[in-house]
Amino acid sequence: MTEFQRIRAIERALGHRARGLGDDCAVLPPMDGSIVVSTDASVEDVHFRRDWITLRETGWRAAAAALSDLAAAGAEPIGLLAAVVMPRAAGESDVVELMLGVADAGETVGAPVIGGDLSAGDKWVVTITVIGNAERLIGRAGAIAGDGIWVTGGLGGSRSAVEAWLRQAQPEAAARRAFAAPVPRIAAGRWLAAHGARAMLDLSDGLAGDAEHLAAASRVGIELELELVPVAPEVAKEAPRLGVSAEQFAAEGGEDYELLVALPSEFEDVDVAAFEVATRLPPTRVGRAVEGAGVHCTLGGRPVRLRGYDHFR
Amino acid sequence: MTEFQRIRAIERALGHRARGLGDDCAVLPPMDGSIVVSTDASVEDVHFRRDWITLRETGWRAAAAALSDLAAAGAEPIGLLAAVVMPRAAGESDVVELMLGVADAGETVGAPVIGGDLSAGDKWVVTITVIGNAERLIGRAGAIAGDGIWVTGGLGGSRSAVEAWLRQAQPEAAARRAFAAPVPRIAAGRWLAAHGARAMLDLSDGLAGDAEHLAAASRVGIELELELVPVAPEVAKEAPRLGVSAEQFAAEGGEDYELLVALPSEFEDVDVAAFEVATRLPPTRVGRAVEGAGVHCTLGGRPVRLRGYDHFR
Numbered sequence: 209m210t211e212f213q214r215i216r217a218i219e220r221a222l223g224h225r226a227r228g229l230g231d232d233c234a235v236l237p238p239m240d241g242s243i244v245v246s247t248d249a250s251v252e253d254v255h256f257r258r259d260w261i262t263l264r265e266t267g268w269r270a271a272a273a274a275l276s277d278l279a280a281a282g283a284e285p286i287g288l289l290a291a292v293v294m295p296r297a298a299g300e301s302d303v304v305e306l307m308l309g310v311a312d313a314g315e316t317v318g319a320p321v322i323g324g325d326l327s328a329g330d331k332w333v334v335t336i337t338v339i340g341n342a343e344r345l346i347g348r349a350g351a352i353a354g355d356g357i358w359v360t361g362g363l364g365g366s367r368s369a370v371e372a373w374l375r376q377a378q379p380e381a382a383a384r385r386a387f388a389a390p391v392p393r394i395a396a397g398r399w400l401a402a403h404g405a406r407a408m409l410d411l412s413d414g415l416a417g418d419a420e421h422l423a424a425a426s427r428v429g430i431e432l433e434l435e436l437v438p439v440a441p442e443v444a445k446e447a448p449r450l451g452v453s454a455e456q457f458a459a460e461g462g463e464d465y466e467l468l469v470a471l472p473s474e475f476e477d478v479d480v481a482a483f484e485v486a487t488r489l490p491p492t493r494v495g496r497a498v499e500g501a502g503v504h505c506t507l508g509g510r511p512v513r514l515r516g517y518d519h520f521r
Numbered sequence: 522m523t524e525f526q527r528i529r530a531i532e533r534a535l536g537h538r539a540r541g542l543g544d545d546c547a548v549l550p551p552m553d554g555s556i557v558v559s560t561d562a563s564v565e566d567v568h569f570r571r572d573w574i575t576l577r578e579t580g581w582r583a584a585a586a587a588l589s590d591l592a593a594a595g596a597e598p599i600g601l602l603a604a605v606v607m608p609r610a611a612g613e614s615d616v617v618e619l620m621l622g623v624a625d626a627g628e629t630v631g632a633p634v635i636g637g638d639l640s641a642g643d644k645w646v647v648t649i650t651v652i653g654n655a656e657r658l659i660g661r662a663g664a665i666a667g668d669g670i671w672v673t674g675g676l677g678g679s680r681s682a683v684e685a686w687l688r689q690a691q692p693e694a695a696a697r698r699a700f701a702a703p704v705p706r707i708a709a710g711r712w713l714a715a716h717g718a719r720a721m722l723d724l725s726d727g728l729a730g731d732a733e734h735l736a737a738a739s740r741v742g743i744e745l746e747l748e749l750v751p752v753a754p755e756v757a758k759e760a761p762r763l764g765v766s767a768e769q770f771a772a773e774g775g776e777d778y779e780l781l782v783a784l785p786s787e788f789e790d791v792d793v794a795a796f797e798v799a800t801r802l803p804p805t806r807v808g809r810a811v812e813g814a815g816v817h818c819t820l821g822g823r824p825v826r827l828r829g830y831d832h833f834r
Binding site: 210211212230231232233234235236242243244245246247248249251253254255277278280281283289290291292293322323324325327328329330331333335337339340345347348409410413420421425516 | 523524525543544545546547548549555556557558559560561562564566567568590591593594596602603604605606635636637638640641642643644646648650652653658660661722723726733734738829
């Protein structure tokens with residue numbers, strides 16, 4: 209089975225969800241607005257383990273993680289490319305399964321698979337490049353003192369699954385889903401971009417780590433009130449085992465792929481309900497941007513030191 | 522050292538050759554023409570070995586291989602993204618070295634590093650995504666019966682280096698350079714696109730394999746005359762050891778990153794000299810497109826079966 213034959217097998221399996229595979233380059237459709245690009249690698253035994261999730265889930269998760277960067281930019285996905293390194297022992301059906309997961313995730317947000325690359329290797333590495341289009345592009349710099357700092361959805365679910373697996377237990381269904389099938393918040397990101405978002409990023413390194421990035425890029429301080437953090441219900445089972453509060457567990461957990469966004473203070477009075485209607489996601493204010501630098505975190509008025517979630521541990 | 526600190530170190534080292542690293546997305550400049558994208562992975566112990574080339578050469582080679590796909594489309598490079606998986610034992614200076622090689626290759630063709638991703642892993646995997654702009658886009662389909670089939674430059678140099686290393690010898694300087702520092706044929710690709718190229722691809726799988734791709738996509742047959750193949754001088758040392766002709770060795774060798782192009786038959790009489798003046802590369806006609814299918818190869822009138830170069834061996 210040559211690379212050429214594998215690509216044809218993937219093309220057949222993906223059907224209308226793929227376009228122009230096997231060409232040297234993918235051609236983008238004409239677009240108004242800014243074109244944005246992002247790339248993100250998912251590495252076996254670093255970002256996931258084969259005995260945790262299926263190959264189809266691995267593909268979904270890799271694509272969702274990359275698409276989440278488009279969500280954070282307020283962009284509309286246009287297409288994605290998948291560079292897949294597959295173990296030599298893996299077969300055609302394995303890479304097709306993985307690519308079906310990639311295509312599933314892309315399809316939910318209107319992004320066909322428009323290109324890619326296949327290589328052999330020791331372990332799976334799935335590098336997804338996403339391309340999007342944005343009318344009003346949101347970056348990390350732009351928050352100003354006085355802005356509310358908000359998150360979408362609930363936090364800590366993905367970490368709950370990892371902690372369960374690490375102690376050889378099966379995670380609860382909701383925790384497993386949070387890890388294996390994260391939903392890129394495309395609609396939420398676009399809505400927020402159109403409704404005054406000043407700075408935005410996606411929560412891949414955890415609230416603690418990503419708030420640091422937002423503060424540094426925007427040259428503001430951020431005060432986080434941990435008691436405000438929306439904790440995913442499945443955290444209740446895992447946080448006590450580590451001897452930390454549910455809020456701290458959730459704020460230090462990575463890869464929730466929710467959005468962290470700085471919004472003008474008026475948002476709280478005007479737009480919360482409209483956001484929930486439009487996106488069916490609860491927005492939660494977890495803190496505030498202030499003059500200064502760095503992230504300062506309290507729980508019940510007492511300072512708490514959080515650590516970020518970094519794969520280079 | 523966190524991912525964030527590593528990205529800052531890379532940004533400092535790359536200077537003007539990087540733009541906006543650390544953001545969630547790269548933003549493309551406004552462009553006329555078609556926007557094209559391609560992604561390509563270089564895997565340690567599959568595409569290269571650490572004891573063969575330096576990390577800086579590894580970065581150059583990975584970027585050049587990806588940029589070569591833009592050359593084949595006749596596109597002008599706009600920027601590139603690098604998703605790097607680095608072994609846990611590697612340090613900041615290692616990834617900076619590798620990224621300097623990526624930036625070197627990009628700079629020669631006007632493509633700054635506009636984004637990327639860093640992950641830990643067992644071995645190096647460098648996935649480069651390139652973005653380009655094309656006024657007239659050339660694909661693999663488009664060759665018609667009667668076209669001349671041409672290649673740029675000389676073939677077999679890269680394979681000569683690999684064969685030397687595999688027998689524990691040091692390759693000749695020219696062979697080593699062909700493997701470690703291939704030149705993406707951007708100017709040649711753009712010139713050919715503007716002067717009537719009907720179909721084009723880059724020689725990554727070898728003349729034999731890539732001619733098959735061109736024939737299949739264009740629904741023509743291709744007759745290759747092996748005695749016409751421009752053999753890199755360094756092949757002379759390696760081909761006899763394998764008991765094959767220099768021409769066959771060169772035609773079966775992969776990763777030369779020269780261009781394979783179908784041109785109207787008039788090209789031979791009119792444009793050969795102009796091409797050489799414009800690109801300082803010798804163009805060589807190696808065969809002809811005919812009615813039919815598949816690649817038929819002869820040496821001195823006798824049929825020769827060639828095999829393609831496939832990393833899935």
